[in-house]
Amino acid sequence: MKILVGVKRVVDYAVKIRVKPDRSGVVTEGVQHSMNPFDEIALEEAVKLKEKKLATEVVAFSLGGPKSAEVLRTALAKGADKAVHVQVTDAEAGKLESFHVAKALQKIVEQEKFDAVFLGKQAIDDDSSQTAPILAGLLEWPQALYASKVEDAGAGHMKVTREIDGGLDTIKVKVPFVLSADLRLNEPRYATLPNIMKAKKKPLKNIPIKDLNVDITPQTETLEVTEPPVRQAGGFVDDVSALVAKLKEKGFVKA
């Protein structure tokens, strides 16, 4: 099985996000970035499958500005064999949507004949959660979303357990398929220094977006980005009757 893993460079989850004064977006300049946590999990699963001899090759993919190469190098250090960087300018990167990413992935899959695409279930910057299902639709492949366990089901099939609102859902998918990784799928490994050194020699192919023939015209327009309203301070009441009176006053309880 040849697995393509999509990884995205996002603002690090611990950063305190601030909205730009012109309200066009959030501040990303000079702010710490790292690999999207769900993508780390997707990559780890692919590498694990390779270690179990269920996969033969893991290729990392990213569609983004020049700095996305950093995240691809990290992916190589964490076990990917090769990397593909479909490059756009930073300005273009800010306007990319899941549809564009899915179309780019589709092109790569068709060119290189992959058996599976592993993606994080969503990116922590836009939370759109659309790339995996859109890609599955474009490729007409089965999809296993929010995976929390992946096993071999034999005869060209994989057994995937998914976390859904009601509990766990176990499905059997035919290879080739698209998978999106959820939090509890695995614990990603660290990129050790010796592996970082080895990763420098692994191939990282750079493909300018125009060579891929994918239209990245945005389909949506961001009108405004604002911070959520400031939480009002709560108040203390002395006893239950005061609480009930307040609830009635504010209309939460019928008088």
Next chain:
Amino acid sequence: MFLKILPRIRRPTRSYAAVLAARHEGFAKVMQSDLMAFENFLGQDAVKKDDITNHTTDWTGQFKGPGSVVLYPKSTEEVSAILAYCSKNKLAVVPQGGNTGLVGGSIPVHDEVVISMNKINKQFSFDDTMGILKCDSGFILEDLDNKLAKLGYMMPFDLGAKGSCQIGGNIATCAGGIRLIRYGSLHAHLLGLTVVLPDEHGTVLHLGSSIRKDNTTLHTPHLFLGSEGQLGVITSVTMTAVPKPKSVQSAMLGIESFKKCCEVLKLAKSSLTEILSSFELLDDATMECLKTNLGLHPVLNAPTPFSILVETSGSNEDHDMEKMSAFLDECLSKNLIIDGVLAGSSAEATKMWQLRESAPLAVTRDGYVYKHDVSLPLENYYELTNVMKERCGSLAKRIVTYGHLGDGNTHLNITSEKHNEELEKLLYPFLYEWVVDHGGSISAEHGIGQLKLPYSTFGKDPEERLLTKKLKNIFDPNGILNPYKTI
């Protein structure tokens, strides 16, 4: 030629944790009339007599005093009224901040009145051009950090107790922490203090100033750094804060020998230079303890005799990453390290720091811990551990070493299932004598308190000890402030 004179070592007659100094009969007992007086000038809600064990037991659980009453003054004036009253009526008092001290210095030994600084946490002002902070002493360190973060600054020191310790206590203990190697000790940052003396007037003193440079008089506020509540009660602190770094990188390195750890330190200082902010050691016993007692897994794939946690803090991620990568490359190519991980996200960095910051907790799960906080010249730093391992043999459950290697400060922790007299006799005074004989200090940052009082003369001249006693008498003529400890 440096002539080293061996200090006169006085064998202490009391043993370790059960140091129970007899109650000084010159002190009065707290009576109903005293409680009424306190309620009178502080208000009823500021006087607590029942349910006070969290104020009379220390964090390690090794020191407990019966106590009598806890007072919660809300201002410098109220502290002054309390101290004037107690001084006149010969009532002993204990000033208390976050009660996170590790040497039994902030809880009553007998029935001393606890003066809690918890409610003195309202005044806060910060000049974000000069980076000068002036605030009440009861602010919790983490809260100050959060307030400063909004202005692009942070406190110049950090320690595991940050969620509970208060700035007044940090000054009184001259807190060290994990970033001393970068920002220096509190001596570098303290500008001024408001303190209340335990004399019969409850004299309020404004020491130092709120500007950066002031050589008008003796630098009196600095006497309070490390004074452990012996000279006065601190109610307000003026100090410098430092710009909050935009880029923080953490790396965990696996090293096979202590000698190589020192070489890595040297290389870190010369190649990371101004961005190096932390250099912490954890030995393999510490890593094993973290895994067994707290289920925290190491970051490196295979155990190594030593792990070093290096951190850089700077304003430019590209610049810092370049320096860090070059440093790590050199460590690898010169064979100084066996393995290493550079944190690629804040989640990975958090996991690394969680290991270091949980070490003090992990050892407590063994049962009983003999904690040490000593400074040594680097060539003797780990020798101490080796010597103690041999000396204690199988009597100790675990001998664990972690610490601020960059400052020469080791936290050697020796554990056993429970308090063990035989082990204790092997440890003391031997360990402290060894430290002093090998050019070290018996208390690098935690202070003396009750815990190390029997050994507080080690490595110090008798004339100096006399001088500190004279100073104590000047500040506290009636001897009511935090008795039975430190001096």
